[in-house]
Amino acid sequence: MKRIYLLTLLILFNLSCVVAQSPKWVKKARKAVFSVITYNDKDEILRTGNGFFVDSKGIGVSKYTLFEGAKRATILDADGKALDVEVVLGxxxxxxxxxxxVSTSKAVEALSPSKEKPQIGDAVYLLGYSTQQREESVSGKLKDISQVGDYNYYTLDISLNEKMISCPVMNVKGEVIGMSQESVESDVSVSYAVDVNYIMNQSISALAFNDLSLKKIGIKKGLPDTEEEALVFLFMISSHIKGEEYLSVLNDFISKFPNHPEGYIRRANYNALQDIENVENLKKAKADMQQAINVSTDKEETYYSYAKLIYNYNLLKAENSSEDWTLSDAIQIIDQAISINRYPVYLQLKADIYFAEAKYQEAFDLYQEVNKSDMASSATYFSAAKAKEMLNAKPEEIIVLLDSCISHLPDRVAETEAAYYLERAHVYSSMGEHRKALLDYDSFYEAMNGNVNDVFYYLRGQTARDSRLYQKALNDFTEAIMVNPNEIVYHIELGATNLRLGRNDEAEKNFKDAINIDPEYGEAYRLLGVTQVQQKNKLKACENFNKAKELDDPLVEDLIKRYCN
Structure with a gap:
């Protein structure tokens, strides 16, 4: 009994020595350690783990797999207080x-990274998460140090349980050197730690929007650290996210880079164009554009952006334009940009605004000035051609501009640029130059790789017919019907072409198909009657002529007088 008593005293003495020997900094440092809880999209607990703060502003580090698939996350600090994870930073x-x-209005207790290079054999302490008011640490030594680029990867002679993973590994001075990670080997007497500096240097890159690791986390992502990368990031995400999510990113950009105009310009565009009737949003847009001008070091570019926003706003607002955000206001603002630098792009915008105001001569003059610059392009010549058209210019004058437009096309024509061929084809047709128009239709078809609709086949079929290329016309009208079999006009055109070629049986079928689509379409009965006249069937022809008359066809009366009296 006396021996057992002595052994018990010895054990208690040893334990008291362990506690007594714990470094003084442990009690304060453990306040930086927290518990992590992640939730899925159904707001159910997904995973739990640990982490710790590395910056008093609420920046923490932890294990990535805890967050994989998470929609939101919270942390519980050493006092049991819950804080939401606000944004992922890397x-x-x-x-x-x-x-x-994390979202916090107060400074948090954070660990300081070690300033000294750790050595093999150094004593280390692992701080586990605890809400109990007692000091807890597990001590050990650095068994090995591997080099991974500019960073270290540590092997510890410490055996970990699940609650000690993703916790800080400290040196004797109370500085953090790494974050603990479980062993993937059979030897459970050792564990590992990744260099804390490596974790702290993780960041959001300009191309992070396409990062699969980040995409697996549903929590909001932060912005890149540098202004240049953040601008690229904004550009990348602008076509992928919308609404409040996009606005939130813009707010973050402005908060992080308050002296760059881009955030204000983009937010002004969002507020002004997102809800065109919202007066309060318009006020916000004006305030943002004024602030963009205030902080800009490139005033003319900001004036250009401002004028362009007002121009786009008026195009969308159409008949109900704001009294103090008119196209005239846009002209005044773009003039301020032009007074600093007479760049062609500014002149182009001013011409577009004049065009929207129906001031076609002023627009044409500016388009032509742009066309004399190194910014001349297919688009600028096309704009000049449209201004000429609105001035009721002769087709020959418009063709000259459209020729220049098409001569500026690249070898590989984009779909938007292919439309210039259609425009010239239309003008050629108005001039009676049907063969030239047909060549432009064919060029459009090639540029579109054959991805055209029924209207294209219909228009090209008409042009082929007017060019007396009847087989090509029949082919195109047939294609139009295959794409859209319920459009009665296509059946009428196909039948009329067959009738012109003396293909009476085919024409009769085409006109009957048209009647099946719309029994009230008088022209179909009239043309069917004409076909039956050619077939020497006047009785049937007169029946259809009279039916056409019942349906108020304006051209059938003379046919009735000629064949039915």
Missing amino acids: VDDLYDVIKFK
Whole structure:
């Protein structure tokens, strides 16, 4: 009994020595360690784990796989207080690390990274998460240090349980050197730690929007650290996210880079164009554009953006334009840009605004000035051609501009540029130059790789017919019907062409198909009657002529007088 008593005293003495020997900084440092809880899209708990703060502004680090598939996350600090994870600041799924920021209005207790280079054999302490008011740490030594680029990867002679993973590994001075990671080997007497500096250097890159590791996390992502990369990031995401999510990113950009005009310009565009009737949003847009001008070091570019926004706003607003955000206001603002630098792009916008105001001569003059610059392009010549058209210019004058437009096309024509061929084809047709028009239709077809609709086949079929290329016309009208079999006009055109070629049986079928689509279409009965006249069937022809008359066809009366009296 006496021996057992002595052994018990010895054990208690040893335990008291362990606690007594715990470094003084442990009690304060453990306040930086927290518990992590992640939730899925059904707001059910997904995973739990640990992490710790590395910056008093609420920046924490933890294990990436805790957040994989998470829609939101919270942390519980050493006092049991819950803080929401506000934004993800960087990840690396290979080393299973994540950096993030929590939502907090107060400074948090954070660990300081070691300023000295750790050595093999150094004593280390692992701080586990605990809400108990007692000091907890597990001590050990650095068994090995591997080099991974500019960073370290540590092997510890510490055996970990599940609650000690993703916790800080400290040196004797109370500085953090790494984050603990479980062993993937059979030897459970050792564990590992990834260099804390490596985790802290994780960031959002300009191309992070396409990062699969980040896409697996449904929590809001932060912006890149540099202004240049953040601008690229904004450009990349602008076509992928919308609404409040996009507005939130813009707010973050402005908060992070308050002296760059881009955030204000983009937010002004969002507010002005998102809800065109919202007066309050318009006021916000004006305030943002004024602030963009205030902070801009390139005033003319900001004036250009402002004028362009007002121009786009008026195009969308159409008949109900704001009294103080008119096209005239846009002219005044773009003039301020032009007074600083008479860049062709500014002149182009001013011409577009004049065009919207129906001031076609002023628009044409500016388009032509642009066309004399190194900014001349298919688009600028096309704009000049449209201004000429609105001035009721002769087709020959418009063709000259459209020729220049098409001569500026690249070898590989985009779909939007292919439309210039259609425009010239239309003008050629108005001039009676049907063969030239047909060549432009064919060029459009090639540029579109054959991806055209029924209207195209119909228009090209008409042009082929007027060019007396009847077989080509029949082919195109047939294609139009295959794409859209319920459009009665296509059947009428196909029948009329067959009738012209003396293909009476085919024409009769075409006109009957048209009647089946719309029994009230008088022209179909009239043309069917004409076909039956050619077939020497006047009785049937007169029946259809009279039916056409009942349906108020304006051209059938003379046919009735000629064949039915």
